Amino acid sequence: MYLGESHRRTARHTLTDLSPTADDLYITDVPGKGKGIIALRYFQRGETVLAEPPLFTQGLVRSAASVRAALAQCPPEAQHAFWELHNCHPARGSALGTFETNVLPCGANDAHGRVAPRGGVFATAARLNHGCAPNVNNAWDAARGVLVLRALRDIAAGEELTLGYGALLARREDRRAELRAKFGFECACEVCVLEGKARAASDARRECLAALYGAHLQGAYGDPFDGVGEAALALRLLREEGLPVYESSFCYSGFHCCAAVSDYVSAKAWAVKAFEASRAAFGEEHASYWKGLVANPNSYADAGSLGRRTLAGPDSPLWSVLGF
Numbered sequence: 001m002y003l004g005e006s007h008r009r010t011a012r013h014t015l016t017d018l019s020p021t022a023d024d025l026y027i028t029d030v031p032g033k034g035k036g037i038i039a040l041r042y043f044q045r046g047e048t049v050l051a052e053p054p055l056f057t058q059g060l061v062r063s064a065a066s067v068r069a070a071l072a073q074c075p076p077e078a079q080h081a082f083w084e085l086h087n088c089h090p091a092r093g094s095a096l097g098t099f100e101t102n103v104l105p106c107g108a109n110d111a112h113g114r115v116a117p118r119g120g121v122f123a124t125a126a127r128l129n130h131g132c133a134p135n136v137n138n139a140w141d142a143a144r145g146v147l148v149l150r151a152l153r154d155i156a157a158g159e160e161l162t163l164g165y166g167a168l169l170a171r172r173e174d175r176r177a178e179l180r181a182k183f184g185f186e187c188a189c190e191v192c193v194l195e196g197k198a199r200a201a202s203d204a205r206r207e208c209l210a211a212l213y214g215a216h217l218q219g220a221y222g223d224p225f226d227g228v229g230e231a232a233l234a235l236r237l238l239r240e241e242g243l244p245v246y247e248s249s250f251c252y253s254g255f256h257c258c259a260a261v262s263d264y265v266s267a268k269a270w271a272v273k274a275f276e277a278s279r280a281a282f283g284e285e286h287a288s289y290w291k292g293l294v295a296n297p298n299s300y301a302d303a304g305s306l307g308r309r310t311l312a313g314p315d316s317p318l319w320s321v322l323g324f
């Protein structure tokens with residue numbers, strides 16, 4: 001959502017009443033979504049948008065009693081902030097329902113089934129609405145004990161910040177069904193409101209991405225040339241769908257295939273792209289793995305494991321010529 005100049009002025013007018021918790025963001029009503037967070041300035045891709053400590057955290061096994069006990073240890077203003085939050089699970093009671101509506105991982109949740117050992121509730125980040133083409137990503141900074149939100153792409157002043165709550169590589173009906181079941185809402189994001197041919201094209205791209213993601217996660221590339229071509233195709237589809245959060249995973253496939261056939265020029269180009277995507281989504285520290293491979297792609301464990309061939313980097317014109 002991009003708010004025009006007049007909306008921004010109106011929104012700024014309400015700012016004084018809403019006491020923003022960060023100078024560059026503010027929380028306000030967003031049509032059809034309850035409250036949401038609006039960027040008050042331009043954020044560059046990879047920039048930290050918010051770093052916030054939790055009000056309190058809980059382990060994976062939690063109950064209304066454990067939430068209430070943790071809350072009782074919090075200062076009164078934190079308790080007040082918690083009770084102000086949305087509860088989309090009223091059947092689970094006010095304490096547990098509010099916690100489960102707003103919890104974000106304090107650790108890594110990933111595609112390999114790793115689940116963060118704790119979850120926390122954050123006064124500002126809890127106001128992030130879901131988007132099927134999210135513009136921020138969340139990562140837990142264990143050293144500082146804060147949740148960090150980073151811009152996945154450039155964000156304009158006046159844009160709403162959105163996070164992916166569920167599986168994004170799925171058709172609209174499947175995404176909506178998951179969000180309805182888990183959070184009780186009909187997604188009103190800019191991808192879900194597409195109709196006709198635009199919606200069919202989006203569904204087809206996401207279905208193709210889901211198939212590629214599943215195969216590449218298992219290293220099922222087939223021939224290395226096909227693996228690199230599929231990775232290039234995936235990057236194009238991700239660009240068209242506004243899904244940069246998956247870029248580094250596909251860059252890994254491109255890198256792996258090129259390094260395996262000793263094409264270190266192309267491997268390096270994939271590693272550079274993976275580094276940039278990983279840093280934007282997860283931060284410099286997380287991306288350090290790629291820094292080493294940019295400098296020395298031949299230090300990769302599977303480097304040179306297949307016969308020598310020349311493939312191509314992610315931005316090679318070859319891929320569009322060949323229809324990838």
Ligand SMILES: C[S@@+](CC[C@H](N)C(=O)[O-])C[C@H]1O[C@@H](n2cnc3c(N)ncnc32)[C@H](O)[C@@H]1O
Nearest residue numbers: 033034035086088127128129130183185187188
């Ligand atoms: C974690 S809260 C987000 C902040 C919330 N809007 C509020 O007012 O505090 C999750 C709830 O926000 C609403 N929501 C989030 N994303 C939405 C979307 N894309 N479309 C419609 N409602 C959404 C739903 O009511 C959902 O249960």
